[in-house]
Amino acid sequence: MNKPSELTAPPRSLPAADLPRSHAGATPHTPLRPMWFCRADGQHWPCGEARLRLKAEFEDNGVGLTIYLAGMYYMAAKDLYHLNPHDGPNPTDLFRRFVGWGHHRRPIVEPR
Template structure:
């Protein structure tokens, strides 16, 4: 059985995730931003493209350069928020979508 996460820790993680979302517009030059709470790409939405789409991944990779660990931590923060906003989605699928590509 998994231990309950203390409320203060949950609040801290939520705050970190929201700060990560706030930084997206700058990192992505205002393009290929997520439409929340669905987490689809605003630019690619006509095609129903889940975020992060390929152009968003490319821009984030460029923004972080050689710092792959930093990139993984950043999108990991976004993953926390996406899990909260899409409670019926598979956590494993969301991990693959948000973090696994950073390896």
């Protein structure tokens, strides 16, 4: 059986914050760390354009998109709380920003 520390340990490797890919010569809509703003338009990442491009890039792999976004959420939470430990971002808002908009999930209970 796993020890509690093994169950809560962070992943050994996280996805690189290098998606979505950009066209040649264009500034990519990737995060500027540790503030997590978009390199291209200065909005909170993932900006609208990054979301559209990520959806297109992971078109047939909704689970992969969710896993990628969860990794970005983990890194962003770590960075943003490190920058501002006393008044960090709201965890619910941060989850919605990074993961909540991604792959469509069915509700636990089917509507009547």
